[in-house]
Amino acid sequence: MAATLYYQRCWMMYTIWIWTGLVVFAMLWVIIITRLHAMYQRARKILILLVVTFLAIITFDGVIVVISTVHTSGEELILSGTYQCTMSYTGDTLVLGSVTWILAIVWEVLTLCLAVWITVKHFRELRLHSAGGIIGDCFTVLMKTHVVYFASFVVVSCFALIIDLSPTLSTVCQSFTYLCM
Numbered sequence: 001m002a003a004t005l006y007y008q009r010c011w012m013m014y015t016i017w018i019w020t021g022l023v024v025f026a027m028l029w030v031i032i033i034t035r036l037h038a039m040y041q042r043a044r045k046i047l048i049l050l051v052v053t054f055l056a057i058i059t060f061d062g063v064i065v066v067i068s069t070v071h072t073s074g075e076e077l078i079l080s081g082t083y084q085c086t087m088s089y090t091g092d093t094l095v096l097g098s099v100t101w102i103l104a105i106v107w108e109v110l111t112l113c114l115a116v117w118i119t120v121k122h123f124r125e126l127r128l129h130s131a132g133g134i135i136g137d138c139f140t141v142l143m144k145t146h147v148v149y150f151a152s153f154v155v156v157s158c159f160a161l162i163i164d165l166s167p168t169l170s171t172v173c174q175s176f177t178y179l180c181m
Contacts, residue, residue, distance in 0.1 A: 013085060025058075
């Protein structure tokens with residue numbers, strides 16, 4: 001019975017960790033959709049494109065999270081007085097995790113291209129009319145925060161893909177992650 005309890009504790013931590021990631025990405029993407037919708041002056045076509053793409057990617061990611069949760073088992077170890085969880089993955093669970101990152105990168109590239117396109121278009125119009133005012137300042141703030149968001153996402157995505165696709169780093173990082181949990 002104690003072994004089952006330990007297994008359940010590790011598996012529960014893993015399940016919470018993986019579902020939290022999905023929810024956080026979904027919340028961030030809703031914010032990006034809202035901001036791009038505002039930048040495109042509430043254009044319906046852009047909203048439909050972003051929402052359909054968002055729903056397709058999030059649905060796929062949700063299915064992958066369910067598959068990953070079903071095909072993962074955990075074991076709790078007590079080493080030198082510390083509790084550590086080790087996770088065992090069956091099937092293509094790790095590859096599917098990389099696919100979700102790749103789809104997230106595709107989403108980010110799409111939103112980045114849309115943001116750059118509207119910014120270039122906006123600054124061309126601004127240069128022609130030379131009347132920025134408050135709207136120009138708000139647009140500039142939106143673009144600066146978009147750049148920070150996209151730059152940080154690129155860095156995190158690159159690290160995640162390197163870790164996921166490298167067998168040596170993948171094992172080291174998984175051990176470290178569960179050691180910290």
